[in-house]
Amino acid sequence: MLTDPATEVFEAHRPLLHGVAYRMLGRAADAEDVVQDAWLRWSATDRAEVREPRAYLVRITTRLAIDRLRQIQSRRESYVGPWLPEPLATDVLAPGQGAPDTAERAVFAETVTLAVLVVMEALSPLERAVFVLREAFGYPYAEIAAGLERSEAAVRQLAGRARRHVEEGRPRFDVGPDQQRELTERFLSAAAGGDLDGLLNLLAADARLVGDSGGKAKAPLRIIESADKIARFLIGVVRTVPADTELRFVELNGGIALLVLVGGAPDSVFQLGIREGRIQTVYIVRNPDKLASLAH
Template identity: 85%
Template structure:
C-alpha cells in the first residue's frame, strides 16, 4: 500500500536495507561505497512522492542500482591508478555465527557465486551495465523484464548483456572447494608450517600453480605484484611470520562466504588472510592489508 508518513517511509526502507546493501556491495566491492549508495537511495526515497510508488521494493532496487552504476563508473577510473593488485573489501557474511541456523545448499551456493573474492575480482572486468545485470539476475534472480525496467533498457538488450556477463564470468571463474572446516584446517596448517620455517610443509599444501594476491593500496607492506611460484609464496610467508610483531592476535571469522583469518595488532585490524582450495590444496591466497578496507572489521 502506498504511504506518505515519515515513520512508514523509514520502516519500509529499513525492511529493504539488507537487499539494497547486497546489491550495492556486489556492484562496488567496497562496504563504504555500498553504504554511501544506500544512504543516497534513502535520501531519494525520503524526498520522493511515495503516493505514486506502488511497489517500494522495485522502486528502491531501481534507485540503488542506478546510483551504484554511477558510483562504479567513478571508482573504476580511480582503480586504474591503484597501487598493486586490487581486491574487494572483506565482507562479514556470518554463515557460521553461533546460534544461527546452518544455511541450506542453495543459500550458500548463491553466496559462493556472487560474493567470494574470486568472483568479485572476475566481475571487475564487466562494464557497469553488465555487472548490474549479472548481480540482479544471478544473485537475486530478477526476471529479465524487471531488470529491463530497472535499467531502462529493452528486454532484448538486457538478455544480451546477461549473456556476455555470464560467459565472461564462467570462462574466468575459478572452481574451488568451499568447505569451511577444510578452509580453516588448511589455514591453520599453513600458518603453523610458516611459523616453524617448514618450507617442505608449506610446499606440500600449495597447488603447483598457486597464486598469492596481496592488496595494500601502497599504504602498508604487501606484494605489489601477484606471486605465482609456490616456492616464492612459501618463502614470503616464512619471512612474514618471522617478522610479525609480538602481540599479534588471530581470529577466525567468515568473510565473503568463506572462512578467513583476521589479525589484530593493538586492537587494530592488520590483515585478512583467506584461502581458495581446489582438490585439497591451496590454489589462491588472498591477503588484504589496505587499512581502508579493514576499518569495518574493527571492534
C-alpha cells in the same frame, strides 16, 4: 522510538540494497554511500506514486551504483598494487528478511566471494548490474530490463556475456568450510613454524599470492606466482610478526578467513582459494581502509 512509515519501509529493505551495492562496488563504504543516496531519493519521493517499494528501491540503488562504479573504475587505474574487494562479514548476511535456507545461502554467498568479485571487475557497469540482479538475487529479466530502461532482449544478452565471462575467469574452488578451515590451520602452522616443505605440500605448483595494500601498508606490489616463491615470502613475513598479534577465524565473503589483529586492531586478512585439496590462491588484504569495518 517511533519511526515514520517511509523510514520503516526503507530500513526493512536496507540489507537487500546494501547487498546489491556491495556486489556492484566491492567496498562496504561505497555501498553505504550509495544506500544513503538511495535513502535521500526515497525520502524526497512522492511515495503515493510508488506501487512496489522494493522494486523502486532496488532500481534507484542499482542506478546509483552504476554511476558510482563508473567513477571508481577510473580511480582504480591509479591504484597502487593489486586491487581486491573489501572483506565483508557474511555470517549474518541475508538476501531478504530473515535468514536464508541452506541452498539459498549457498547461491547468495557464491556471488560475494573474493574470486567472483575480482572476475567481475572486468565487466562493464551494466553487465555487472545485470549479473548481480540476476545471479545473486534472482530477478526476472523483465524486471531488470524495466529498472535499467533497456529491452528484455538486451538484458538477456548482457546477462549471457557476463555469465560467460565470470564462468571462464572464476577459479574452481571446491571445498566446504570445514576443509577450508582445516587447510587454513595447516597453512598457518607451517608458515609460523618456518616449515618450507610443509607449505610446499599445501600449495599448488602454480599457486598465486595476491596482496592488496593500496600503498598504505607492506604487501607485494605484484602478484607472486609459484609455490616456492610464495612459501619463502610467507616464512619471511612471519619472522616480522609483532608480539601483540592475535589471530581469529571469521567468515568473510562466504568463506573461512584468518583475521590478523595487532594491538587489538585489524592488520590484515588472509583467505585461501582451494582446489582439489591444494591451495591455489592466497588472498591478503592489508589496506587499512578496507579493514576498518572489521574493527568490531
